[in-house]
């Protein structure tokens with residue numbers, strides 16, 4: 001059996017440095033919150049629980065089912081993890097999975113890992129949990145239906161985020177990448193929804209206590225519902241908009257300073273010893289020189305320590 | 312001789328409410344090696360979990376229970392849990408549950424490290440524990456690369472490194488091939504420590520343990536010399552056991 | 556059964572294997588960062604980067620083409636970059652007709668497309684070399700040293716440990732499914748929805764088993780003195796050759812950056 005990667009893992013080289021760093025910052029802030037909060041809902045058994053469940057998500061991603069023409073469907077798991085473990089723990093678990101996939105299997109890059117964590121770990125968990133939480137008071141059919149929709153949307157959202165990052169990096173053209181990614185993932189998301197619902201059905205039958213009132217799954221705050229609904233709305237509204245009027249979005253991005261002329265700016269942080277956000281000024285040249293100096297300084301310090309460590 | 316372990320009238324139910332222990336009492340002397348036998352579901356594992364205070368410490372699973380456990384005359388309470396857990400070395404049935412770290416070293420060091428010992432002492436204890444189970448060269452191995460027999464021996468090392476007074480092993484010979492089983496038997500024979508071992512392996516009982524406790528349905532139904540118990544065919548068949 | 560398919564470490568004795576894992580992680584990240592910083596069409600710098608990579612291969616005793624042979628994992632993703640061939644304005648190189656569209660490849664588009672692929676291909680090779688020369692538990696330690704929060708490194712350590720155990724379980728579940736559907740006569744059995752349901756059922760089963768296992772693991776941790784606070788060990792110590800290698804690697808990378816901008 002082969003370990004089969006989900007088609008959303010962005011490798012290094014496909015995102016610009018600026019987009020990579022912004023995604024890293026967003027992910028890092030969210031994860032700090034997750035670390036601080038997951039402790040409260042799970043207590044001291046959180047470590048073995050999250051650790052083994054991370055291995056579960058990893059292993060569950062290997063379960064595939066044949067679809068047609070040699071292709072196969074499988075699970076991404078963000079929604080399932082967040083629904084069963086609670087949103088914060090779900091995010092941490094997904095992050096660990098993405099880190100191991102990138103480090104051990106080169107499935108997804110390192111510099112772009114912040115983006116992969118954001119798309120596949122954070123967004124999926126927020127949508128999956130937020131929507132499910134909205135239906136938590138309902139009966140079983142409602143819960144399972146909403147979980148299925150949430151799972152489908154979580155994959156669509158991950159695909160949308162990935163497309164936007166690729167476009168902002170100047171790697172893909174908006175009017176092609178969005179319909180292509182969302183089209184493919186609309187199908188992949190169906191598999192995700194079916195697997196998630198079937199898995200939850202079994203869990204509700206066998207261990208209803210795991211999803212009951214006192215479980216970590218029930219402890220997420222109502223704020224998640226808002227977050228989940230907002231991101232879902234963004235997916236539902238933004239996708240057709242982006243495909244119909246890509247020029248509009250491009251104008252917005254240009255105004256925000258993401259896209260320079262002809263895709264050139266975003267991925268060169270220090271081109272010709274100038275910093276792009278400062279323009280072609282003396283200050284920019286000086287700062288670029290300073291950065292160079294810091295690197296050289298670090299090298300010298302390291303060399304010095306190496307020589308000292310000898311004695 | 313003083314009792315290292317004393318269990319008095321222990322009762323316990325899991326969250327489904329069905330009693331798993333129904334008034335268990337027994338005692339063990341220093342240096343004694345005792346076998347614990349009985350059919351699946353008799354309550355052997357549940358009893359063993361009580362011996363270092365795991366189940367009562369977890370209110371989530373703990374519906375009702377009473378009785379007491381004392382180790383070296385110290386009564387097990389919430390306050391002296393860390394002390395008792397260092398005195399009673401509990402090895403779980405499945406080594407994949409017991410060995411939860413990526414490397415052998417980290418697993419064997421886990422106990423001493425969480426006892427708050429300094430790193431030097433931890434290192435020394437890891438070395439001697441691995442030596443005791445004859446796995447000295449395995450320090451830096453990855454746990455998932457070990458064979459079942461090796462995992463079982465490392466699992467014993469993970470508690471030996473805490474220098475316990477009593478070793479409690481849950482079905483140590485299950486799933487071993489004949490050679491692995493033989494190595495384990497030799498190892499258990501040579502370890503100079505008080506031992507309570509649950510097993511379905513009656514040959515092992517006959518060979519290693521002078522005393523046997525028979526459990527069924529949450530109660531002790533017999534406790535005596537292994538020789539006598541293995542002679543009592545009526546008792547054995549009544550509790551689903553076989554003469555070796 | 557062992558799940559050796561998951562092992563990426565190549566046991567051998569080499570200069571790179573003996574380096575501290577922190578240095579290897581840091582240099583890998585620096586190298587990938589450097590690739591991202593190189594402008595499009597910096598052929599000389601790309602070439603020099605590859606030379607650096609080849610040297611790293613040689614110093615790892617794994618054979619000069621070790622990473623090259625394993626480097627094509629990221630290729631399928633190149634599809635998403637294909638649109639830059641046509642979308643960036645520039646001098647036309649070639650035009651052709653595809654289904655409904657008339658497509659023109661521009662020189663700047665081509666430059667950008669090839670540069671993206673090269674960056675990706677170089678980066679993935681360094682990452683491959685990292686896991687081939689550092690054992691994964693050591694990489695986890697390195698992450699701890701590099702200030703990754705200990706709760707994350709611990710989850711990663713558990714994930715790594717139980718990956719093999721649960722991987723085995725998945726393998727057995729899938730074997731059983733295949734045996735059953737083979738017995739039923741048709742290979743894949745009924746509809747896609749039905750098959751997805753079977754897969755979901757397997758995932759649910761695996762979830763429950765994993766959940767129960769996490770309970771037993773927690774018990775095993777309690778039995779050995781765990782009380783909610785996890786102690787970790789960091790057995791690595793930086794030595795002279797680690798500092799010097801790091802410094803030389805950084806200098807080389809700085810040189811690459813200069814070469815890319817000449």
Ligand SMILES: Nc1ncnc2c1ncn2[C@@H]1O[C@H](COP(=O)(O)OP(=O)(O)O)[C@@H](O)[C@H]1O
Nearest residue numbers: 325326327331350351352353354355356357358
């Ligand atoms: N975690 C648990 N939750 C609920 N019931 C349990 C649990 N573990 C064991 N039991 C039940 O408690 C009884 C005793 O089980 P156990 O101590 O494992 O027996 P043994 O080890 O002798 O086979 C059995 O009826 C079993 O089904």
Ligand SMILES: [Mg+2]
Nearest residue numbers: 355356404481
């Ligand atoms: Mg048992």
